Amino acid sequence: MKKYLLSILLISLQMVTFGQNSEYFTKTDIHYYHDSINHADAYKQERCVLDVYYPMEKEKFPTLVWFHGGGLTSGNKYIPEALKNKGIAIVAVNYRFYPKIEAPAYIEDAAAAVAWVFNNIESLGGDSSLIFVSGHSAGGYLTSMIGLDKKWLEVYQIDANRIAGLIPFSGHAITHFTIRKERGIPGTQAIVDEFAPLYYVRPDAPPLLLITGDRELELLGRYEENAYLMRMMKLTGHTQTKLFELDGYGHNMTEPAFPLLIREIERISEYKN
Numbered sequence: 001m002k003k004y005l006l007s008i009l010l011i012s013l014q015m016v017t018f019g020q021n022s023e024y025f026t027k028t029d030i031h032y033y034h035d036s037i038n039h040a041d042a043y044k045q046e047r048c049v050l051d052v053y054y055p056m057e058k059e060k061f062p063t064l065v066w067f068h069g070g071g072l073t074s075g076n077k078y079i080p081e082a083l084k085n086k087g088i089a090i091v092a093v094n095y096r097f098y099p100k101i102e103a104p105a106y107i108e109d110a111a112a113a114v115a116w117v118f119n120n121i122e123s124l125g126g127d128s129s130l131i132f133v134s135g136h137s138a139g140g141y142l143t144s145m146i147g148l149d150k151k152w153l154e155v156y157q158i159d160a161n162r163i164a165g166l167i168p169f170s171g172h173a174i175t176h177f178t179i180r181k182e183r184g185i186p187g188t189q190a191i192v193d194e195f196a197p198l199y200y201v202r203p204d205a206p207p208l209l210l211i212t213g214d215r216e217l218e219l220l221g222r223y224e225e226n227a228y229l230m231r232m233m234k235l236t237g238h239t240q241t242k243l244f245e246l247d248g249y250g251h252n253m254t255e256p257a258f259p260l261l262i263r264e265i266e267r268i269s270e271y272k273n
Contacts, residue, residue: 022055022087026079032093032116047096050113052124053079054089060127062164062269063089064261065114067135067142069170072106072178073097075138082258088265089126091117095142103179103195104152110142111152118158130269132165134261136254137219138178140171144197144229148205163206165268167261170212170251173198173225187220198229203237209264210243211257217250 029049031038038045055061064083068075077092084090095109114133122128133143146152147166150159175191185191192198210230215223223245233241244260246253 022057022085024053024085025056026051026053030116032113043096043100047094048109048112049077050091050093050116051077051079052089052091053084054124054126055087056125058087059125060130061087061089061125062130062132062265063091063117063121063126064265065091065093065117065131065133065135067093067095067110067133067139069135069137069139070097072138072141072176073099080254080258082255083262086262088262089121089124091121098178098182102182103176106138107142107145107152107195108155111146111155114146114163115153115156115158118156118162129162129272130164130265131162132167132265132268133163134167134169135171136169137171137251138176140168141176141197142171143168144171144173144208145195147208148197148200148202149194150200161204161206164272165207165209165264166205167209167211167264169254169257169261170218170222171197171210171226172222173229177220190221198225198232201229201232201236201238203239205233205238207240207264207268208233208238208242209260210241211246211253211260212243213246213249213251213253215245217248219251222251 028051032050033048077094079090079092093113095106135143147163153160175193175196177187179195210226212223212226230241230243246256
């Protein structure tokens with residue numbers, strides 16, 4: 001699944017977005033855990049916050065929850081410039097890091113942030129049936145974990161199948177290398193267990209768009225992991241799994257992937273409407 005450079009260029013030139021003329025507002029550093037939880041944990045108080053960038057003159061807009069990368073050990077929330085002024089809301093999330101915490105704390109944070117969006121986006125004008133989840137690298141891993149393993153969102157009485165679409169960028173499909181590091185397992189030893197998205201293939205999952213860099217330039221076996229996830233999702237009966245491999249791009253492949261993400265949001269939003 002190679003040679004997506006020309007098609008991405010054409011998508012960028014032809015893409016029709018939801019509402020480029022809207023004015024946008026950003027709310028920053030919103031705590032997504034309840035105050036009682038934050039006050040009992042200084043690290044949660046510090047890290048478990050999100051920013052919301054949303055169109056002010058538009059109703060029923062789609063929302064993208066965006067998780068940054070950094071190996072579950074570093075990084076910071078940001079609103080990707082390529083996703084601004086596209087008629088959608090973007091929720092950028094901070095979460096806690098190893099070694100201050102260990103698995104599954106960062107997965108719990110990701111689920112809590114997505115639950116906050118489900119419970120609050122309509123008060124800003126958004127459509128809770130059009131919540132998409134994406135992220136790069138570690139953020140892609142968190143995307144797949146909370147979208148495929150339903151137990152994380154069930155804590156908040158939210159069915160993961162309510163997510164309109166999962167769009168991980170270069171995310172692990174096997175158990176994350178930081179979790180393996182926590183256990184003393186080398187990064188070249190593949191593990192598929194309860195902390196692997198591959199463990200939770202199921203036919204009823206939300207639409208899944210997997211995007212990676214070139215298999216010869218990617219981090220370790222990241223393309224091959226995603227290719228296996230795609231194959232197993234299809235074999236289990238999931239009909240809306242796709243995989244794009246971005247020819248000529250390595251692990252930091254976000255910029256050419258953003259037009260594909262927007263196109264997927266548009267496709268699903270038009271179908272739902």
